[in-house]
Amino acid sequence: MSIPTRESIITQFRSTYGSPPSVVARAPGRVEFIGNHTDYNGGAVLGAAIDRYVWVAAATNPSGRLRLFSAGGQSVLELPADPGTRITGSDSWANYPLGVWRSLKDFGLRQPAGFDLFVESNLPAGAGLSSSAALELATALALLHLVDQADLPADRLAALGRHAENKYVGVPCGILDQGTSAFGRAGHLVHIDCRGPSFSRVPFPANAHLWIFNTREKHALIDGLYATRNKECLDAAKALGVAFLADLTPAQLPPLDKKLPPAQAKRAKHIIEEHARVHDTAEALQRGDLAMVGRLLTASHRSSQHLFENSTPALDQLVDLLEKHPAVLGARLTGGGFGGAVMALTKDSFTEKDAAGIARAYSAKHGREPEMIHLQAADGAKIET
Numbered sequence: 001m002s003i004p005t006r007e008s009i010i011t012q013f014r015s016t017y018g019s020p021p022s023v024v025a026r027a028p029g030r031v032e033f034i035g036n037h038t039d040y041n042g043g044a045v046l047g048a049a050i051d052r053y054v055w056v057a058a059a060t061n062p063s064g065r066l067r068l069f070s071a072g073g074q075s076v077l078e079l080p081a082d083p084g085t086r087i088t089g090s091d092s093w094a095n096y097p098l099g100v101w102r103s104l105k106d107f108g109l110r111q112p113a114g115f116d117l118f119v120e121s122n123l124p125a126g127a128g129l130s131s132s133a134a135l136e137l138a139t140a141l142a143l144l145h146l147v148d149q150a151d152l153p154a155d156r157l158a159a160l161g162r163h164a165e166n167k168y169v170g171v172p173c174g175i176l177d178q179g180t181s182a183f184g185r186a187g188h189l190v191h192i193d194c195r196g197p198s199f200s201r202v203p204f205p206a207n208a209h210l211w212i213f214n215t216r217e218k219h220a221l222i223d224g225l226y227a228t229r230n231k232e233c234l235d236a237a238k239a240l241g242v243a244f245l246a247d248l249t250p251a252q253l254p255p256l257d258k259k260l261p262p263a264q265a266k267r268a269k270h271i272i273e274e275h276a277r278v279h280d281t282a283e284a285l286q287r288g289d290l291a292m293v294g295r296l297l298t299a300s301h302r303s304s305q306h307l308f309e310n311s312t313p314a315l316d317q318l319v320d321l322l323e324k325h326p327a328v329l330g331a332r333l334t335g336g337g338f339g340g341a342v343m344a345l346t347k348d349s350f351t352e353k354d355a356a357g358i359a360r361a362y363s364a365k366h367g368r369e370p371e372m373i374h375l376q377a378a379d380g381a382k383i384e385t
């Protein structure tokens with residue numbers, strides 16, 4: 001697929017709706033560098049916005065209807081201004097733009113009365129690379145532009161996207177995805193202290209690379225496993241008498257965990273140690289200690305595998321293969337888990353040929369090749385001018 005451009009999006013918008021859009025916005029996907037499920041537990045996380053995007057073009061629609069079209073789709077989806085219920089079935093992707101539109105009102109912002117929207121993406125959906133947050137943020141920027149409010153600060157933009165996902169899509173996610181997509185910068189990781197939340201940036205090491213190996217296994221947070229983990233963590237925090245699990249240090253947990261059912265005790269141990277690993281990773285990045293960063297990434301995966309239990313045999317096998325490769329610093333599942341992709345941090349010497357070797361060894365066992373992507377840390381959501 002050729003990479004969409006502002007011009008190609010405008011052309012497609014025009015052929016869909018008969019006139020040009022007023023705005024084209026673009027928001028990146030993200031990798032979760034480290035900090036697995038720490039965000040809604042009051043912890044820290046490091047993410048990177050990536051050079052794969054969702055584009056949204058929009059124009060006001062004077063009839064007050066909401067019209068949506070996704071490139072590659074069959075037909076324009078036309079909705080009344082307030083369909084009332086959540087959309088199910090093949091059109092359920094419409095809950096994201098619709099949720100954003102509704103959230104504008106919840107945030108005291110102006111809403112366009114009606115709009116035409118065109119969506120295109122080169123971000124693999126369901127890989128755990130946050131196509132949902134990218135769609136939310138690109139939609140939010142485009143709709144805000146239509147009502148002259150596109151100067152909304154990045155932290156509000158991220159909060160708006162998260163609100164849409166929590167309230168109107170129904171996933172109790174934290175701020176990682178929307179925060180990283182909003183605050184991304186080329187050559188940088190985004191550090192989020194999710195309690196505030198507060199956002200900062202850490203330079204991505206010049207001599208390291210990000211690779212994604214997408215298992216193409218189904219990864220759908222809305223299916224309920226994500227919500228189950230979320231509830232286990234919040235219940236554990238309550239039983240331990242803290243607001244968030246990240247309030248505890250690894251040294252404080254051992255006597256307390258006897259108060260928890262075994263599954264919750266494992267989830268709590270993962271979150272508390274993972275929060276500490278994010279801190280250690282940020283420090284190791286600052287010192288330029290890439291070997292330590294790599295070890296922390298792989299340790300994070302093993303904790304997801306054995307304690308948080310949100311990995312799969314396919315993800316584990318990819319990490320096993322990558323861990324043995326001399327040019328791989330570390331590897332871990334990225335995002336919600338239960339399918340999706342593994343992220344690897346590699347040395348300069350890791351080549352396409354090495355990636356293909358990993359893919360071959362993986363497919364010998366799983367029967368299908370993973371999708372491989374060499375990614376760059378990219379800029380955050382913006383209006384395309």
Ligand code: GLA
Binds near residue numbers: 173174
């Ligand atoms: C998904 C959620 C995020 C975060 C990660 C796991 O990507 O949307 O908020 O919880 O899973 O770290």
